[in-house]
Amino acid sequence: xxxxxxxxxxxxxxxxxxxxxxxxxxxxxxxxxxxxxxxxxxxxxxxxxxxxxxxxxxxxxxxxxxxxxxxxxxxxxxxxxxxxxxxxxxxxxxxxxxxxxxxxxxxxxxxxxxxxxxxxxxxxxxxxxxxxxxxxxxxxxxxxxxxxxxxxxxxxxxxxxxxxxxxxxxxxxxxxxxxxxxxxxxxxxxxxxxxxxxxxxxxxxxxxxxxxxxxxxxxxxxxxxxxxxxxxxxxxxxxxxxxxxxxxxxxxxxxxxxxxxxxxxxxxxxxxxxxxxxxxxxxxxxxxxxxxxxxxxxxxxxxxxxxxxxxxxxxxxxxxxxxxxxxxxxxxxxxxxxxxxxxxxxxxxxxxxxxxxxxxxxxxxxxxxxxxxxxxxxxxxxxxxxxxxxxxxxxxxxxxxxxxxxxxxxxxxxxxxxxxxxxxxxxxxxxxxxxxxxxxxxxxx
Amino acid sequence: xxxxxxxxxxxxxxxxxxxxxxxxxxxxxxxxxxxxxxxxxxxxxxxxxxxxxxxxxxxxxxxxxxxxxxxxxxxxxxxxxxxxxxxxxxxxxxxxxxxxxxxxxxxxxxxxxxxxxxxxxxxxxxxxxxxxxxxxx
Numbered sequence: 001x002x003x004x005x006x007x008x009x010x011x012x013x014x015x016x017x018x019x020x021x022x023x024x025x026x027x028x029x030x031x032x033x034x035x036x037x038x039x040x041x042x043x044x045x046x047x048x049x050x051x052x053x054x055x056x057x058x059x060x061x062x063x064x065x066x067x068x069x070x071x072x073x074x075x076x077x078x079x080x081x082x083x084x085x086x087x088x089x090x091x092x093x094x095x096x097x098x099x100x101x102x103x104x105x106x107x108x109x110x111x112x113x114x115x116x117x118x119x120x121x122x123x124x125x126x127x128x129x130x131x132x133x134x135x136x137x138x139x140x141x142x143x144x145x146x147x148x149x150x151x152x153x154x155x156x157x158x159x160x161x162x163x164x165x166x167x168x169x170x171x172x173x174x175x176x177x178x179x180x181x182x183x184x185x186x187x188x189x190x191x192x193x194x195x196x197x198x199x200x201x202x203x204x205x206x207x208x209x210x211x212x213x214x215x216x217x218x219x220x221x222x223x224x225x226x227x228x229x230x231x232x233x234x235x236x237x238x239x240x241x242x243x244x245x246x247x248x249x250x251x252x253x254x255x256x257x258x259x260x261x262x263x264x265x266x267x268x269x270x271x272x273x274x275x276x277x278x279x280x281x282x283x284x285x286x287x288x289x290x291x292x293x294x295x296x297x298x299x300x301x302x303x304x305x306x307x308x309x310x311x312x313x314x315x316x317x318x319x320x321x322x323x324x325x326x327x328x329x330x331x332x333x334x335x336x337x338x339x340x341x342x343x344x345x346x347x348x349x350x351x352x353x354x355x356x357x358x359x360x361x362x363x364x365x366x367x368x369x370x371x372x373x374x375x376x377x378x379x380x381x382x383x384x385x386x387x388x389x390x391x392x393x394x395x396x397x398x399x400x401x402x403x404x405x406x407x408x409x410x411x412x413x414x415x416x417x418x419x420x421x422x423x424x425x426x427x428x429x430x431x432x433x434x435x436x437x438x439x440x441x442x443x444x445x
Numbered sequence: 446x447x448x449x450x451x452x453x454x455x456x457x458x459x460x461x462x463x464x465x466x467x468x469x470x471x472x473x474x475x476x477x478x479x480x481x482x483x484x485x486x487x488x489x490x491x492x493x494x495x496x497x498x499x500x501x502x503x504x505x506x507x508x509x510x511x512x513x514x515x516x517x518x519x520x521x522x523x524x525x526x527x528x529x530x531x532x533x534x535x536x537x538x539x540x541x542x543x544x545x546x547x548x549x550x551x552x553x554x555x556x557x558x559x560x561x562x563x564x565x566x567x568x569x570x571x572x573x574x575x576x577x578x579x580x581x582x
Binding site for chain 2: 122124146147148149151152153155156159396397398401
C-alpha cells in the first residue's frame with residue numbers, strides 16, 4: 001500500500017467513524033460541546049499516527065479511547081477551575097443524563113445531524129458544525145472551503161455549539177411530530193453544502209469539489225439510515241444528477257457554460273443512472289416532494305442526448321407540480337422558462353409580468369436575467385441587451401457577471417453587424433437552485 | 446433555519462488626506478485610545494466569527510500612483526491632490542445581511558479622534574463578488 005493510498009483510506013475511515021465516535025463519547029460524558037472538541041483532537045491524532053504506524057485493529061475503539069482521555073483531562077482541568085471559583089455551582093454545562101434516550105449507536109449519526117442542523121442556528125453555523133461534528137472535517141478544512149480564516153471558522157463553530165447548549169436540545173432523536181420538520185432542516189443544510197461546493201465562486205473558483213463530495217457522502221449516509229424516505233432519496237438523486245454535469249459546466253478558464261452548449265459526452269453516465277434510478281424508485285412510492293420533483297427535472301435534462309432533444313413539455317409539467325407545492329419565486333422563474341420553451345417566449349414573458357410585483361424578487365438579478373433571455377428568444381434584442389446589463393449590475397457572482405456581460409455584448413455586436421434577428425431557441429436555459437432561495441432574506445439578492 | 450446565506454462585504458475607511466496627516470500629531474492619549482479602539486473592534490469581529498481580514502494602510506506620503514509607460518514599464522507619480530479622499534484601511538467581513546455590515550461600519554466610523562470625540566469617518570460598504578453563482582442547468 002502506498003502512503004497516498006493509505007492516507008486516502010484513513011481519511012475515508014475517519015470521516016465514516018467521526019459521528020459514531022462522537023455519539024459514544026457524548027453518551028459517556030453527557031457533554032456535546034466538549035465531546036465534539038475531544039473527538040476532533042482524536043481525529044487529528046489519528047491522521048498523524050495511522051499513516052505512520054498503521055490503522056489500529058479496532059479504529060473505532062482507538063478513537064473513543066483517545067477522545068475519552070482528552071475528555072477526562074478536560075474535565076479534570078474544569079473541576080480544578082471550578083474549585084478555584086467560589087460560585088462552583090453546576091451550570092447548564094453538562095447535559096442532564098435524563099435527556100439521553102435509549103437509542104442505539106446506529107442512530108447517532110442521525111441524532112447528530114438533527115442537533116447540528118437545529119432550526120435555532122443560522123444556516124452558516126449549521127453548515128460549519130455539521131461538517132465538523134458529522135463530517136469529521138477539521139476546522140482548517142472547513143475554513144479553507146469557505147475562504148475565511150481558521151480563527152473565524154473556529155469562533156463560528158464554538159458559537160454554534162454554545163447556542164445548542166443554551167437551547168437545551170436533548171441528545172436524542174426528535175419525536176415523531178417534530179421529525180418531518182427537523183429532517184427538512186437537515187436536508188436543507190446538506191443541499192446548501194452541496195450547492196456551495198458546486199456553484200461557489202468566491203473569487204475566480206467556480207467549483208469547490210470537496211464540499212459537494214462531502215454533501216453527497218453525508219446524504220448517502222442519511223439515505224442508508226432512512227431508505228424509505230422519498231425526499232432523502234430525492235435529494236441524493238438531485239445531487240448526483242447535478243454533479244454528473246460538473247466536468248461540462250465550466251470552460252478552461254472557469255467560465256460558465258450553459259446547459260444547452262455543454263459537451264454532453266463529458267457528463268458522468270454512472271451518476272446519471274444512479275440518480276435516475278433513485279428518483280424513479282422514490283416517485284413510484286407515492287409521497288411526492290420538492291426534492292424528488294427537482295431531481296426528476298434534472299433527470300429529464302440529463303436524459304436528452306442533445307439540448308434540442310430535451311423533453312420540455314415534461315419539464316413544464318413537473319414545474320406545474322412543483323409550483324403547487326411551494327411559493328418559491330425561483331420555481332416561478334424556472335416555470336416561466338419551461339413555458340417559453342413549450343409555448344413560445346411571449347407566454348414566458350407574460351408569466352414574468354406576474355412576478356414584477358413580487359417583493360421577494362424586487363431588484364433581484366435573476367428576474368432580469370430570465371427576462372433578458374426570453375426577450376432574446378422573442379427577437380427583441382434591444383430590450384434583451386438592457387436586461388442582461390441590469391442583471392450583470394445586480395449579481396454578486398463574478399462568473400455570472402462575466403457571462404451576463406458577454407451575452408449583452410454578443411447581442412449588441414450582432415445588432416451593429418446587421419446579423420440575425422433569428423430568435424436563439426437553443427437559448428441559455430437555466431434552472432435556478434430552488435432551495436437556496438429560502439435561506440436568503442426577502443429582497444436581498 | 447433562520448438567517449440568510451453569508452455574504453462578504455468590504456468596509457473601506459476613507460479619510461481626507463489632510464485628516465490622515467493630522468493623526469500623528471494628536472496627543473498621546475488620543476492616539477492610544479484610537480489604536481485601542483481599532484484593536485478591540487478587530488478582536489470582537491474575530492470572536493463573532495465575522496472577520497475575514499483587516500488591514501491598515503500607510504499614510505499618503507508612502508503612496509505612488511502608477512501607470513504603464515509606452516513599453517509597459519511603470520511610471521510612478523507620488524503627487525496626490527490635497528483634497529482627495531484617501532483609503533486609510535479596510536475590513537472584509539463575512540456576515541448574514543447587509544444590515545450587519547452597516548452596523549459594523551458605523552462602529553468603525555465612530556472611532557475616537559481628537560479629544561476622544563467620534564470621528565464619524567465615511568466608510569464605504571460594498572458587497573464582494575463572492576456569492577456562489579447560480580446553477581446553469
